[in-house]
Amino acid sequence: MSAPENLRIGDVARLVGTTTRTIRYYEEMGLLPAAPQRPSGSHRVYTDAEVERLRELMRLKDLLGVSLGELGTLLEAEEARAEVRAQLRREDVDPARRRELLTESLGHLDRQLTLVRHRADELAKLDRELDEKRKRVRRKIRELDANAAATFPPAPAGRPPIGPVSR
Numbered sequence: 111m112s113a114p115e116n117l118r119i120g121d122v123a124r125l126v127g128t129t130t131r132t133i134r135y136y137e138e139m140g141l142l143p144a145a146p147q148r149p150s151g152s153h154r155v156y157t158d159a160e161v162e163r164l165r166e167l168m169r170l171k172d173l174l175g176v177s178l179g180e181l182g183t184l185l186e187a188e189e190a191r192a193e194v195r196a197q198l199r200r201e202d203v204d205p206a207r208r209r210e211l212l213t214e215s216l217g218h219l220d221r222q223l224t225l226v227r228h229r230a231d232e233l234a235k236l237d238r239e240l241d242e243k244r245k246r247v248r249r250k251i252r253e254l255d256a257n258a259a260a261t262f263p264p265a266p267a268g269r270p271p272i273g274p275v276s277r
Contacts, residue, residue, distance in 0.1 A: 116155040126165050133164065139178050141167055141185065174229045184225060187218040
């Protein structure tokens with residue numbers, strides 16, 4: 111869904127679900143284009159392209175849990191690939207140059223995949239750690255249940271059980 115052209119920062123923040131402070135910080139970090147010079151008293155307005163870029167920033171940051179530096183690296187590689195794609199779309203690109211461009215694009219993809227795979231490895235490690243902890247907790251519960259059963263054997267039919275009363 112495209113946003114209306116020329117939105118103010120507060121409108122953009124509400125639209126993408128962030129704060130104006132975050133948007134300004136992303137501008138300072140170079141993740142979003144800096145505000146153009148404007149006459150005193152006038153407000154910064156954002157284009158559709160800037161709103162979409164911010165949405166993509168937020169999506170990648172949430173999805174991958176990357177730092178702003180890593181996010182910048184991902185975006186730089188994506189922008190470089192977009193430039194390569196634009197050159198490849200031209201019909202007058204000779205095969206040797208086309209190969210160079212494709213090789214360049216491959217390098218950008220490799221940079222992106224390295225970062226994404228590192229995050230995936232970290233998530234897989236966390237998954238394994240949590241799974242092991244879960245197994246230990248289940249094992250302790252089984253041990254407690256086994257000890258309770260040995261301490262308080264089941265009552266014969268028709269008699270109330272001996273042991274702690276659960277309520």
